[in-house]
Amino acid sequence: MKIIPRHHMLPCTLRQSGFTYVGAMIVVAIIGVATVATATVADTVRRRTAEEELLTVGQQYIKAILEYELNTPAGNANRAPSRLEDLLRDPRQAGVKRYIRQLYPDPITGKLDWQLVAAPGGGIMGIKSSSCATSIKRSFTHGDFTYLDGQKRYCDWIFAYVMACGANCKDGEKPQRESSESN
Numbered sequence: 001m002k003i004i005p006r007h008h009m010l011p012c013t014l015r016q017s018g019f020t021y022v023g024a025m026i027v028v029a030i031i032g033v034a035t036v037a038t039a040t041v042a043d044t045v046r047r048r049t050a051e052e053e054l055l056t057v058g059q060q061y062i063k064a065i066l067e068y069e070l071n072t073p074a075g076n077a078n079r080a081p082s083r084l085e086d087l088l089r090d091p092r093q094a095g096v097k098r099y100i101r102q103l104y105p106d107p108i109t110g111k112l113d114w115q116l117v118a119a120p121g122g123g124i125m126g127i128k129s130s131s132c133a134t135s136i137k138r139s140f141t142h143g144d145f146t147y148l149d150g151q152k153r154y155c156d157w158i159f160a161y162v163m164a165c166g167a168n169c170k171d172g173e174k175p176q177r178e179s180s181e182s183n
Contacts, residue, residue: 078092
């Protein structure tokens, strides 16, 4: 058996440990890229879920405000709620009359910080998100929300009962959109 001097083995060992180091760095880089990709996908899924919730909650508010108007007592000129809390308990009714189970927070912000859409005769006729972040969904070619088609920001998604009447709306009843320059 031939004995190899130690100094002859050193360069091979250094080459192997250098290769192992490079291999470990490649694995770490791959894990980092996979983590970023997963986080991006998870954020997109979270935003899409929040958008669907916003549409559902917006529809609940549209229905509640419409029911509030339809249940206006005879002789009462106050047709639209003056605040969202009126949908929880109608102050115009003798008994307890509810049009919505709870005041739902804005799914985009997570807070009860809705911007209110003013009704032409006073009070409120709708809501919109206080977030002006760019939306993922922009195409509403069918269903209840075709009037939102092309809107690029959440604060442009107006949920008001007159919006559902389409061509039957009188011009004075349509909510006025804010100009893009003001936001």
